Amino acid sequence: MPEISELWKSVNLRERWETAPTWVRMIVSGILLAIAIYLPFLNVLPFAYIRTDLSTGGSDWSGVLTTIVIYMIVATGLNVVIGMAGLLDLGYVGFYAIGAYSLALFGSPDSPVTHWFADKFGLSEGWSVPFVACVPIAIAIALAAGVVLGAPTLRLRGDYLAIVTMGFGEIIRIISRNANGLTNGPNGITNVPTPPGPKDPDTGQPFFNPIDGYRWYWLCLAVLILLIWLVRRLEYSRVGRSWLAIREDEDAAAVMGVSGFKYKLWAFAIGAAVGAIAGLLFGSKQTFVEPTGFALNLSFLFVAMVVIGGSGNMVGALFGAFLITYLPERFRGLSDWRPFCFGVALVLVMILRPQGLIPNRRRARELEDRRLEAEEVATDD
Amino acid sequence: MTDTLESQAGEVLLEVDHVTLRFGGVVALNDVDFHIKKGEILGLIGPNGAGKTTCFNAMTGVYRPTEGEIRFDGQQISGRKPHHITALGIARTFQNIRLFPEMTALENVMVGTDARHKTSVLGALFKVWPRVRVDDVDLPRNRVKRAFSQTFGVSRHYAEERAGRRVAMGLLRFVGVADRANELAKNLPYGYQRRLEIARAMATEPKLLCLDEPAAGFNPAEKEELMGLIRKIRDRGLTVLLIEHDMRLVMGVTDRIVVLEFGTKIADGVPSEVARNPKVIAAYLGEPDDAA
Ligand SMILES: Nc1ncnc2c1ncn2[C@@H]1O[C@H](COP(=O)(O)OP(=O)(O)OP(=O)(O)O)[C@@H](O)[C@H]1O
Ligand SMILES: [Mg+2]
Numbered sequence A: 001m002p003e004i005s006e007l008w009k010s011v012n013l014r015e016r017w018e019t020a021p022t023w024v025r026m027i028v029s030g031i032l033l034a035i036a037i038y039l040p041f042l043n044v045l046p047f048a049y050i051r052t053d054l055s056t057g058g059s060d061w062s063g064v065l066t067t068i069v070i071y072m073i074v075a076t077g078l079n080v081v082i083g084m085a086g087l088l089d090l091g092y093v094g095f096y097a098i099g100a101y102s103l104a105l106f107g108s109p110d111s112p113v114t115h116w117f118a119d120k121f122g123l124s125e126g127w128s129v130p131f132v133a134c135v136p137i138a139i140a141i142a143l144a145a146g147v148v149l150g151a152p153t154l155r156l157r158g159d160y161l162a163i164v165t166m167g168f169g170e171i172i173r174i175i176s177r178n179a180n181g182l183t184n185g186p187n188g189i190t191n192v193p194t195p196p197g198p199k200d201p202d203t204g205q206p207f208f209n210p211i212d213g214y215r216w217y218w219l220c221l222a223v224l225i226l227l228i229w230l231v232r233r234l235e236y237s238r239v240g241r242s243w244l245a246i247r248e249d250e251d252a253a254a255v256m257g258v259s260g261f262k263y264k265l266w267a268f269a270i271g272a273a274v275g276a277i278a279g280l281l282f283g284s285k286q287t288f289v290e291p292t293g294f295a296l297n298l299s300f301l302f303v304a305m306v307v308i309g310g311s312g313n314m315v316g317a318l319f320g321a322f323l324i325t326y327l328p329e330r331f332r333g334l335s336d337w338r339p340f341c342f343g344v345a346l347v348l349v350m351i352l353r354p355q356g357l358i359p360n361r362r363r364a365r366e367l368e369d370r371r372l373e374a375e376e377v378a379t380d381d
Numbered sequence B: 001m002t003d004t005l006e007s008q009a010g011e012v013l014l015e016v017d018h019v020t021l022r023f024g025g026v027v028a029l030n031d032v033d034f035h036i037k038k039g040e041i042l043g044l045i046g047p048n049g050a051g052k053t054t055c056f057n058a059m060t061g062v063y064r065p066t067e068g069e070i071r072f073d074g075q076q077i078s079g080r081k082p083h084h085i086t087a088l089g090i091a092r093t094f095q096n097i098r099l100f101p102e103m104t105a106l107e108n109v110m111v112g113t114d115a116r117h118k119t120s121v122l123g124a125l126f127k128v129w130p131r132v133r134v135d136d137v138d139l140p141r142n143r144v145k146r147a148f149s150q151t152f153g154v155s156r157h158y159a160e161e162r163a164g165r166r167v168a169m170g171l172l173r174f175v176g177v178a179d180r181a182n183e184l185a186k187n188l189p190y191g192y193q194r195r196l197e198i199a200r201a202m203a204t205e206p207k208l209l210c211l212d213e214p215a216a217g218f219n220p221a222e223k224e225e226l227m228g229l230i231r232k233i234r235d236r237g238l239t240v241l242l243i244e245h246d247m248r249l250v251m252g253v254t255d256r257i258v259v260l261e262f263g264t265k266i267a268d269g270v271p272s273e274v275a276r277n278p279k280v281i282a283a284y285l286g287e288p289d290d291a292a
Helices: A002-011 A013-019 A022-041 A061-084 A092-107 A112-121 A131-153 A158-178 A213-235 A238-248 A250-255 A260-286 A296-310 A314-330 A332-352 A361-380 B002-009 B052-059 B082-088 B105-114 B121-126 B143-152 B156-175 B190-203 B220-235 B247-253 B271-276 B278-284
Strands: B012-023 B026-037 B041-045 B067-072 B090-092 B208-212 B239-243 B256-261 B264-269
Touching (some): A022 A061, A061 A092, A061 A213, A061 A260, A061 A296, A061 A314, A092 A131, A092 A158, A092 A260, A131 A260, A158 A296, A213 A238, A213 A260, A213 A314, A213 B121, A238 A250, A238 A260, A238 B121, A238 B156, A250 A260, A296 A332, A314 A332, B012 B052, B026 B067, B026 B239, B041 B220, B041 B247, B052 B067, B052 B090, B052 B208, B052 B239, B082 B090, B090 B190, B121 B156, B156 B190, B190 B220, B220 B239, B256 B271, B271 B278
Parallel strands (some): B026 B264, B041 B239, B041 B256
Antiparallel strands (some): B012 B067, B256 B264
């Protein structure tokens, strides 16, 4: 282990990246992006071993890639709430569900909501809100839900907030299961719309269909990149600094003029909106939404992604999402052992790397300084 | 001495008006009544547990007085939220240092400068609106961007970020922490952390700066240096309220002194008067102060 980490340190990717000239960074980003775009078609051995559909019964590779990217979107949003603002949100799946259900309720011609609208206003049979209009609706509902949940609870600290948010996640799931007149209850909602696109001239299939999974993957990838870009902007601004200050010492931040409540609410609302976007993509890809897809353990999975990767660091959170989604799919053969391996892995990370696999730059620097200090002390003797 | 006379003629900046503050049965402040005038350095002294820090907490909105009022610049501030009070112009440091440990020294101070900034979430997200004009020093280096900014102005986010960084670096230089601006606050030596707290408080552009035992744990030379810094702060036009245990130091730097004991004010006046006050002598007698 120490040799590996020494080797890793001597490569010092982060430092090199930060000091590299702009054109180098642009070329490297371009190459990485090209690889990411090419991934669904990867068929060159030995690299193709990363595919999940080599053995019979393996999951569809494009499908797995799409799920990974959707969970990366989730991690990006949850990292704002947990990593930056320091709010332990255990009910994030609630917002994910709200995204999926908003799309289903307004966009599907089979949902009770569109039926009600059609009856009420005498609209034609099979009327529904177009996908593109559902996106802002979903975001608005999620923002509102974030504010409604956050406004009374963000005055709580630490564990209390965790419990209340966990309750919120459960409430959303239970409503979706029991409010038959609104959500069709356990039967779920079918015919969830997919994004618009040119129809296939031969088969008449829509552009985003279950067979051409790579299109979904590309769409989600584009959304992920857009969201990362936006969240980065927040991180390196007055808003991001306020979040960090609140996470570090809320009372001192208040005395320095940071309105804790306002910025925590923003973090919550932004996290909610990003989670809803992920849920919306998920629901649209499934074309079917039902309550069991939003169980509480998904919330824990989401939190685990952010914490394993390195709380507060976006690259870490993305990497955590990747590991937690990809590894179980790739090693399906061990599926009986999955919960066990997952638990062991979590405990190991907490013991060996409490700062996460790719720690936040600040944390990394601090640990490095501590090592140097220790060496100084050692050489002093 | 002329200093003292001048400040005595100054306007009142902060009034603590018969403030009582109880924690259950403990009376931390008992009918405390004093004021601070613009441009002076007021010392607040008293034995351990006298209620000095509690007085700061009441002034900065951390606690709400049980009875009485605190007025700043003519406005009532007792009971208002800490960040409102900061916006009005009171800043403070903490007795037990409370920096943001995982942020760099520069970022710590920038949190302070942010108190006067207005960039919102939308402004930081889209960086287009509102647009403002900035001086040449703050324009982008890149020629194309520079020309663009000269015609259309820059986004407020950009302008505030540049100005914040410039002001923050200036303050770090002022307190003498600039050489370690990019180090994490928690890794700075103790003396740097104390001074960094002062810089962070000053970044909020206060009218009144409250320092809670800024020299605690310093050796005599460092204390002397710090007192010099406090005088320089006053010369910048700030009013300073200073809590300090070391009587000799307080005598040297303050224009006026208020003495608390067991939550009650026992003396108030110019240093030479206070030093001769029998109650003050009694309060400090038998209690060796930590001049070490
Ligand atoms: N939050 C609180 N709850 C209960 N009692 C408190 C609280 N804060 C302060 N006190 C009490 O109020 C009294 C005044 O405390 P304070 O910290 O203001 O003293 P101080 O003058 O700053 O002393 P020191 O020189 O030790 O810093 C003490 O008796 C303390 O125990
Ligand atoms: Mg105190």
